[in-house]
Amino acid sequence: MQDFALKYFRRPQTLLAQAGGDAQKAMASLVQYSKAPIRESLISLSDEDLNRRAVDSFQVLMQFMGDQPKPRGKDEIELLYELLKLCREKENLRDEIYCQAVKQVTGHPRPEFCARGWSLLSLLTGLLPPSTTLMPYVTRFLQDAGRSQELARTCQEHLQRTVKFGGRRRLLPPGEMKAFLQGKMARQLLIYLPGGVGYKTNIGTFTVAAEVLEELCGKMGITEPEEVQEFALFLIKGEGELVRPLRPREYLNDALAAPESSLHSRRLGWETRLHFDNPTYIGAHYSQVQRDYLQGKLLVSAQADAQVARLAALQHVSRPHGAPPSEQDLLAYLPRPLQGQVNMATLRGLVDQELRQLQGRSAQEAQIGFIEAASQLPLFGYTVYVVLRASDPTLPRPSLLGLNRQHLLLMDPSSQTPCRSIALRDLQRLHLLSPLEEDRPPGLELNYGSVDNPQTIWFELPQAQELQYTIAFLLSSSDSSA
Template sequence: DNSATSLSPSVAYVALPTDSDYTMQEFRWHQPWLTMHLVLPTALMQFMGDLSKPRGKNELDLLYGLLKLCQEKEDLRDEVYCQAIKQVTGHPRPKLCTRGWRFLSLLTGCVPPSNTLMPYVTKFLQDWGPHQELAQSSQEHLQRTVKYGGRRRLPSPGEMQAFLKGQVVHLVLIHLPGGVDYKTNIRTFTVAAEVLEELCRQMGITDPQEVQEFALFLIKGDSELVRPLWPQEYLNSVLGGPDVSLHSRRLGWETRLHFDNPTYISTHYSQVLRDYLQGKLGLSPQEDTRLARLAALQQLSRNKEEPPSEQDLLAYLPRKPQWQQQWQMNVATVKSLMGRELRQLQGYSSQEAQISFISGSGLPLFGFTVYPVQRVSSPALPSPGLLGLNRQHLVLVDPSSQELCCSIALRDLQRLHLLSPLEPEGSPGLELNYGSADNPQTIWFELPQVGGLRVP
């Protein structure tokens, strides 16, 4: 049905102290200055409903004020934590107590307490966990905050209202190569890394190193904005607006590929195929034999064994890239050779053809994320060209000859700087400083897609 099934979200916990002697009473006995402030508990009690709200302020105003204060004033966070815990401990009115717990659940997802207070808060949440569902979610939120830094952009008013009503889960679609839509539920404090781990599990990927080779991409409108999300980004902070969509693709190819999962095979095939047809993998149009074999594998991947017409064959061949000036392909020769390839590959299943296309293509820039280069600062290097990036190297390849013209090890990269377009209608640039202190070097590339570039 062209969709993958979601797993329940899980949190990769980090170790927090849980000594049984950590009680909030003991902490406050050692920190008597916390009892001297009155403004914060008043605002919290007004939000919960224990006190009447100030004129002109609603519950969201009070809530935003408290959370924003905690983000801006680190030295007040412990007091807010202590006041929140005090308010939910033994509160006689269950409805108002629940509002206090919801505030605590938001607080733990946005900012952490100090290292001094952390074990006391952790112990308090653990003690209440079996009796209060919001204590469990608060503990999960605190674990995320410790690991990922907390949600720096506060939830929107609409999201905040939904959270206060207990509506914390909503469905999102992640578009995978090949037209597969992966459905999953995210929560107020779900981060990109968690969704990627879940998505990879659906493809049979359990190696943490391989998981790191995938990324989520945010696309606004018709590819108006394309950028990868960092693992620690909170998804609800970036998924605002109806014209924003979430996509996933593989960025790194260092981990050995394995073809033991149908979704893994189909998504990898679709990604490699798309780059190939766009002319991004460095294959010369004069390589008739390789073009014929790759065309035959595409035909077999569709469960078709008969040779296609010359017109249909064109859909299997790379299109002339915009940056490529000379592009002449002998389609009749490729079609003739393709017939021979189909006879040799007779009996291949669709999956076997896709696997062979991925692993046996021998394409020069396979395993690299590729960007077209319009101009290069060095006249000795080809312009236009293809810039390839993986976790070890940045390379420049001549698209006509497939010759490797430049290779820079990422360990030698000292600085990467985005440049403004040379002309009002021109493309932005990328300046690289690399080499040693004794032999510093600089090179720049004019890249139409520089906005989507991420160095691993």
């Protein structure tokens, strides 16, 4: 930081007459603790307004750290917000405030006041990086200080994460800010896997979705980056009124700021070969595939008696009991659209045959068998939505819309015939539409095709906003992987 000061700090008049080692020694004092407020900005600033603000910010810094009395009616949280907001709103002052904080923690005689300055640096490094000019000097300062100062090592970690992920988009809310100043930077987070199984993990103030997703996948035995990228964390607010996948670089505490928010993990891509070598992996995949099947999103015909019976028997063996399936059980094993269409007496006979063949199979083996059998059904590997109406009158009502990382596929649920395919790479614009009538669901308009042959289609479906977010997520993830 002394090298930075020699290059970029303004030289006070008292130093201009000095030369050689005396000048260098005097300049070094500019990056060390001062018990008196500064009268000019540390960095040479030509703008008088910025210079005045820099002097004011140093005064606020001293008040926050405890070197000056706090103004009446202001607490430490308000003073901290004042500094951080100034850094965010006036990028030209960001380096100045970084330098002021570094100066005041260097050689400070009061450890408890010095710790306050390190708290500010810890927040700065997690929220807003210094300029590329200052960055190498701050990095070296933190490395040197980290040999004896644990908070400096924390700052290094925050700065590395900020450079990688861009820093938190919002300032910490008051409750989180207060906890941060008290040293409570970690909290427990519950993530729901398919099937409602909860996974508990600890996240910090600056933890991003990619880090938690990687940890979660590790618990399922997934280590290849290509397969990790096929999973996403979904944010659900309230009673499911907003469902969207979190971008890998998204800070979890920003995403979870709204009340009644929860995180759910789901597999979005199915290109990587499945491997059944981990019980958590098997259970999570089974629950997700079974749910899609029972909701009618993995198409199977009512006439495919043997296939329906096989899938029912595998579900029964997957449950931890040895009793024969009841009538209610058999109904629960059927996709919702098929209930009422299947001859139950015929189904029971076929299921009994399948159960005899499955004798000796463990619940886990049955779950694997169910996934493998379901993988042969149309729309397996897609996220499926029910489209109630489309702008193209030739499309059936309702239609099933399958979404994967390559394209959108519209399918007739009755004939299981694909009706339309739109490559994601051809999408130009997504636009959420308000409901056409008061009691109708919203819509999503898609502009796609080439410049020479532009096309437009809209779909009416209850999950229009979720579909919009998921398409945008898949497009951004394919861009980043490319």
